[in-house]
Amino acid sequence: MIVWLQSNEKYGILGEFDAASRTWKEVDRSVLGNAAPSTIHGFFSCLGCVRIGVYGLEGNLFVIIDDEVTELAADDMIEVNGPTTARVMRVVNRAGMVVASATYSLETIPGWLPNDCTPFVEDEDFDIGLLASNISKNTKRRSIFTAKAESGSTLDT
Amino acid sequence: MTLDGHESTASNWRSYSKEVYSRTTDLAGLDGTATHTREEDSQSHTTTQSARSVDLAGNSSTARRFSQEDARRRSNLNDQRHVTDGELARQIVFSEWREETFDAVSDESGAFEDGDPTGYVWARYSGSLHAERHVKNSTNTLQVGALPRSETITFDESHKLVAVTEQSTRSTAAPDYFTNAVTRRRDESSGFSHSSSTRFSVGDGGIALGGYYNTTSESKYLCDIVSVSIDKSSSGYGGAYEGTTRTTVHALDRSGSTDKGVYLPLTDGAKAGVKTSFHETDLDASANTQGEYGTNSDYAYYEWVPPDFPWLEGTWEKTSETLCPHLGNETHRTDKGRKDTRTFYGPGVATVKNSGRRLETYTIAATYPHIGSGVDPDPQPYVYSEQGTIVRVTDYATGQPTIAVNTHTVSNNPSITEYTSQEIATYLAGSPTAGLDPIAVAFSAALPAPAFVSQPTATLVAVAMSGTIDKAKGEGEDGGGWVGVGSTRPPGDYMVVGMVDGYGVQYLVDGSGPPVIYYREGFYYVPNAQYGILTRYRPGATVVSVEKYEGMWKRWDDSRHKSMAMRNASPYGAFIEELNCQVLVFPFRIALPDSEPSYRIRYSDGYEYSTMSPGPSQADLMAQGALVASGLRWPGRVPTPALKALPALRQRYVDAVRALAGKVPGMRKAGMSSEQIARSLHAERRALGELYKNVTDPALLEQIYQRNLTKYGDKLGPTIEWLRARGKTWEEIIESACRPGGADLGF
Numbered sequence: 001m002i003v004w005l006q007s008n009e010k011y012g013i014l015g016e017f018d019a020a021s022r023t024w025k026e027v028d029r030s031v032l033g034n035a036a037p038s039t040i041h042g043f044f045s046c047l048g049c050v051r052i053g054v055y056g057l058e059g060n061l062f063v064i065i066d067d068e069v070t071e072l073a074a075d076d077m078i079e080v081n082g083p084t085t086a087r088v089m090r091v092v093n094r095a096g097m098v099v100a101s102a103t104y105s106l107e108t109i110p111g112w113l114p115n116d117c118t119p120f121v122e123d124e125d126f127d128i129g130l131l132a133s134n135i136s137k138n139t140k141r142r143s144i145f146t147a148k149a150e151s152g153s154t155l156d157t
Numbered sequence: 158m159t160l161d162g163h164e165s166t167a168s169n170w171r172s173y174s175k176e177v178y179s180r181t182t183d184l185a186g187l188d189g190t191a192t193h194t195r196e197e198d199s200q201s202h203t204t205t206q207s208a209r210s211v212d213l214a215g216n217s218s219t220a221r222r223f224s225q226e227d228a229r230r231r232s233n234l235n236d237q238r239h240v241t242d243g244e245l246a247r248q249i250v251f252s253e254w255r256e257e258t259f260d261a262v263s264d265e266s267g268a269f270e271d272g273d274p275t276g277y278v279w280a281r282y283s284g285s286l287h288a289e290r291h292v293k294n295s296t297n298t299l300q301v302g303a304l305p306r307s308e309t310i311t312f313d314e315s316h317k318l319v320a321v322t323e324q325s326t327r328s329t330a331a332p333d334y335f336t337n338a339v340t341r342r343r344d345e346s347s348g349f350s351h352s353s354s355t356r357f358s359v360g361d362g363g364i365a366l367g368g369y370y371n372t373t374s375e376s377k378y379l380c381d382i383v384s385v386s387i388d389k390s391s392s393g394y395g396g397a398y399e400g401t402t403r404t405t406v407h408a409l410d411r412s413g414s415t416d417k418g419v420y421l422p423l424t425d426g427a428k429a430g431v432k433t434s435f436h437e438t439d440l441d442a443s444a445n446t447q448g449e450y451g452t453n454s455d456y457a458y459y460e461w462v463p464p465d466f467p468w469l470e471g472t473w474e475k476t477s478e479t480l481c482p483h484l485g486n487e488t489h490r491t492d493k494g495r496k497d498t499r500t501f502y503g504p505g506v507a508t509v510k511n512s513g514r515r516l517e518t519y520t521i522a523a524t525y526p527h528i529g530s531g532v533d534p535d536p537q538p539y540v541y542s543e544q545g546t547i548v549r550v551t552d553y554a555t556g557q558p559t560i561a562v563n564t565h566t567v568s569n570n571p572s573i574t575e576y577t578s579q580e581i582a583t584y585l586a587g588s589p590t591a592g593l594d595p596i597a598v599a600f601s602a603a604l605p606a607p608a609f610v611s612q613p614t615a616t617l618v619a620v621a622m623s624g625t626i627d628k629a630k631g632e633g634e635d636g637g638g639w640v641g642v643g644s645t646r647p648p649g650d651y652m653v654v655g656m657v658d659g660y661g662v663q664y665l666v667d668g669s670g671p672p673v674i675y676y677r678e679g680f681y682y683v684p685n686a687q688y689g690i691l692t693r694y695r696p697g698a699t700v701v702s703v704e705k706y707e708g709m710w711k712r713w714d715d716s717r718h719k720s721m722a723m724r725n726a727s728p729y730g731a732f733i734e735e736l737n738c739q740v741l742v743f744p745f746r747i748a749l750p751d752s753e754p755s756y757r758i759r760y761s762d763g764y765e766y767s768t769m770s771p772g773p774s775q776a777d778l779m780a781q782g783a784l785v786a787s788g789l790r791w792p793g794r795v796p797t798p799a800l801k802a803l804p805a806l807r808q809r810y811v812d813a814v815r816a817l818a819g820k821v822p823g824m825r826k827a828g829m830s831s832e833q834i835a836r837s838l839h840a841e842r843r844a845l846g847e848l849y850k851n852v853t854d855p856a857l858l859e860q861i862y863q864r865n866l867t868k869y870g871d872k873l874g875p876t877i878e879w880l881r882a883r884g885k886t887w888e889e890i891i892e893s894a895c896r897p898g899g900a901d902l903g904f
Contacts, residue, residue, distance in 0.1 A: 009868060120880060140886050
C-alpha cells in the first residue's frame with residue numbers, strides 16, 4: 001500500500017511511503033507533473049535524523065517514525081512536549097503506556113516570521129508532532145483527517 | 158573587581174546584605190505593611206522550613222545556610238505554592254518582588270471605604286513579547302493617569318517614552334533613556350491614603366549627568382543609574398495610617414571619583430558614598446490641607462550598592478534568551494486585612510534583582526520525586542518530602558551556582574528541603590534522566606501536557622499553578638486578570654496562561670489526572686448592534702444589559718471587590734516595569750475623558766465586566782498609542798523588546814479582520830452552512846491580507862510570500878484545501894479567519 005504524504009515544510013515535496021516494504025521516497029511535484037497523486041493521506045517532516053509522518057487511511061490514524069508504522073487505536077493519543085531542541089512525541093495508549101516515541105528538533109524548521117499576519121498559520125504548521133497530537137486528540141478533526149485521507153485530499157489548488 | 162578598582166568580596170557583600178535587609182525590615186515596619194504582612198502570612202500557612210544551600214561544585218561540606226531573610230523569602234515562596242503528586246507547576250512566587258502594591262482606595266465620593274483598603278493589582282505577562290497590567294483600583298502610580306499630580310510622563314510623537322519626571326526642573330531626559338525619576342511625594346490634597354511604588358531603570362548608556370539630583374556642585378558626576386525606586390505611602394486618616402515614602406537610588410558612578418563608585422544623593426545634598434544611609438524627613442504634618450491627619454513622614458532610604466556589579470557583566474545575554482515569563486503580580490488582602498503580593502514566573506529563568514543588592518537567577522526546573530535523606534553534613538534537620546522543584550540559584554554574592562530543592566509535602570505543609578549536590582547527583586544517576594542536564598530535562602518536562610500546546614489558537618506562555626481557584630465564585634472568569642484565590646477548589650489545579658491574539662487565555666486544568674482543559678477565555682470584541690458598542694464575544698451568552706457611566710470618575714465595579722473608582726483619570730494609562738533590567742513600558746487605556754462614558758456589561762450567563770470605553774481592546778489600546786516601550790536598555794546587553802504603536806493602517810486591517818466575526822451570526826441566520834461560512838470568510842480573510850499587504854514592510858512581505866509559497870504552495874498562506882487536509886473543521890476555519898495574526902505586535 002502506497003501512501004502519499006505532503007511535506008510539512010515544502011509544498012513541492014511529496015513523500016511516497018510503501019507501508020509494506022517500509023520504504024520512503026521523496027519526489028518533487030514538478031517532476032511528477034500530471035502523475036502527481038490526487039490523494040494525499042497525510043503529512044511528514046524530516047527533522048534531522050528522524051522522519052515523522054502522520055496519515056489517515058480507512059478511518060484510522062497512523063504515525064510513521066522513520067520506517068516504523070504505528071496504528072493508533074481509537075483512544076490512543078499523541079503527546080508532545082519538550083523544548084524545540086528536544087521535542088518528544090509519544091504515542092500513548094489508553095493505559096498510559098508509550099507505544100512509540102520519537103525525539104526531534106525543530107531548530108532547522110523555519111518558524112514564525114516576525115509580524116507575520118498571514119491568516120490561518122498555526123504552530124502546528126511548524127511542528128509535525130504537534131500536528132499529529134492535535135489531530136489525535138480532537139475526535140472531530142481526527143475523523144475529518146482520516147476520512148479525507150481515505151477519499152483523497154487534494155492539495156492542488 | 159569594580160569599575161573603579163574597588164574590591165568587593167563575598168564576605169563584605171554578605172555583611173552588607175544582612176545590614177540592608179535589616180534596614181529594610183525596619184523600614185517596612187514603619188509603614189506597618191510589607192514585611193509584617195509576610196511574616197504573618199507565613200505563620201498562617203503553618204510553614205515550616207529549613208533552608209540550606211549547596212553549590213554545584215560539590216562544596217557541600219560547607220553548606221551555606223540561607224540567611225534568616227533568605228529563609229523568610231523562601232517561606233513566602235512556599236506560602237504560595239500548593240503542590241500535589243505529579244504536580245507540574247512552574248509557578249514560583251517571590252513575595253519580595255512587591256513594588257506594585259498599594260493599599261489606598263477611595264471612591265468617587267471621596268469617602269474612604271470602611272477604612273478597609275482593598276488594593277488589588279492584576280497583571281499578566283508573557284515573556285518579553287507582550288504584557289499588560291490591569292489595575293483595578295484607584296490611585297496607583299502604575300496608572301499614568303493616577304500618578305501623583307506633580308509627576309508627568311512625556312511621550313514624543315511616536316508615542317515613545319521620553320521622560321518620567323516628578324518635576325520638570327529636576328529631570329533630564331533623552332529619547333532613549335531617562336535620567337531622572339520620581340522621587341518621594343505625598344498626596345497632600347486629599348489626605349486619603351495613597352500608597353504606590355514604582356521602579357525605573359535607566360539604560361542605553363544610562364548616563365545621568367550629576368546623578369539623581371543635578372545640583373550644580375555635583376554636576377560632574379557621571380552615573381549609571383541602576384534603578385530608582387520609590388515606595389510611597391502618605392496620608393493619615395484619623396491617624397490610622399502613617400505615611401511613608403521611600404526612595405531608593407542605585408547608581409553606578411563611572412566618574413572615577415573617590416566615592417567608591419556609587420553616588421547616592423540625599424535630599425540634604427549629602428552623599429552616602431559607600432555606606433548605607435537612611436534619611437528621614439518630617440514633611441510637616443500641617444501641610445495637609447485639612448490638618449486632621451496623622452503625622453506624615455517621608456523616609457528617603459538610600460541603599461549602598463556595591464560597586465562590583467557582576468550581574469552587569471556577561472549574564473544578560475544568556476538570561477535574556479531564556480527569560481522566565483514574568484507572569485505578573487497579584488496582590489490581595491488576607492483575611493487579616495494584610496497585603497499579600499505574589500509574583501508569578503513561568504518556566505525558564507527568572508532573574509531577580511533584589512532591590513539592587515544582589516541578583517539571583519532562579520532557573521525553575523522540573524519536579525523531582527524524593528531523592529532520599531542522605532547524609533546531611535549540616536546537622537540542621539530537613540523535612541522529608543515527596544516532591545521537589547529544583548531551583549538553580551546563582552548567587553552573585555559568591556559567584557557560585559547553587560541548587561536548592563524546593564520541596565513540598567502533599568499535606569499542605571510546605572517546606573524547603575535542600576539537598577547536597579551529591580544527593581542530587583546520586584538521584585539523577587539512578588533516574589531515567591541520568592546523564593542529562595537536569596535543567597534541560599526540566600525544561601523538557603516543563604510542558605508535558607499536550608493539551609496545553611495543542612490549542613491551535615493559543616501560544617503557551619507559561620504553566621502556572623493556582624492552588625485554589627473558585628470558579629463557582631467567578632474567579633478565573635475574567636481573562637483579563639489573574640484568577641483569585643478561593644477556597645473551594647482543591648489544590649492541584651493548574652492554570653495555564655496563553656495568549657490569543659494578545660489576549661489572555663486561562664486554562665484551568667485538573668491536576669489530579671491528565672490535564673484537561675476546563676476553561677478558556679479570550680477577549681474578542683464584536684460590535685453589539687443593540688447597544689452600539691463593542692462587547693466581548695462570549696459564546697453562548699448574550700448581552701442582557703449595558704449600564705452606562707459618565708463623568709470624570711469612572712467607577713469600576715467589581716463583583717469580587719469593593720467599589721472602586723478611578724481617580725484623577727487621564728485618557729491613557731501605562732505602567733513601567735523593570736524586568737531583568739529591561740525597562741518595559743506598557744500602555745493601556747485606563748480611563749477616558751469626561752466626554753466618553755464607561756459601561757458595565759452583563760451577560761445572560763451571569764458574566765459581567767466593566768469597560769471604560771466602547772470595548773477598549775488591546776489592539777485599541779495599543780493603537781491609541783498611549784505610549785510604547787521606551788527602548789531602554791543596558792548598553793550592549795539586553796535589547797529591550799521593541800513594542801511599537803500600531804500604525805493606523807495596520808489598525809484598520811486588524812479591525813477589518815476582527816469585523817469578520819460579526820458577519821457570522823447573520824450568515825447563520827441566512828441559513829448558510831458552516832462550510833459555506835468558512836469558505837466565504839476564508840476568502841474574505843485572504844482578500845483582506847492582500848488588500849492590506851502594505852501594512853507590512855515590503856522586504857518582510859516578500860519574505861512572507863516566499864515562505865508561504867514554499868510551505869503552502871500559495872503566497873497568501875494556507876488554502877482551505879490545506880486546512881481541510883489537516884483535519885481542520887469548518888468551525889475552526891471560521892474562527893481562525895477572524896484572527897488577525899501578527900502576534901509580534903501584541904495581538
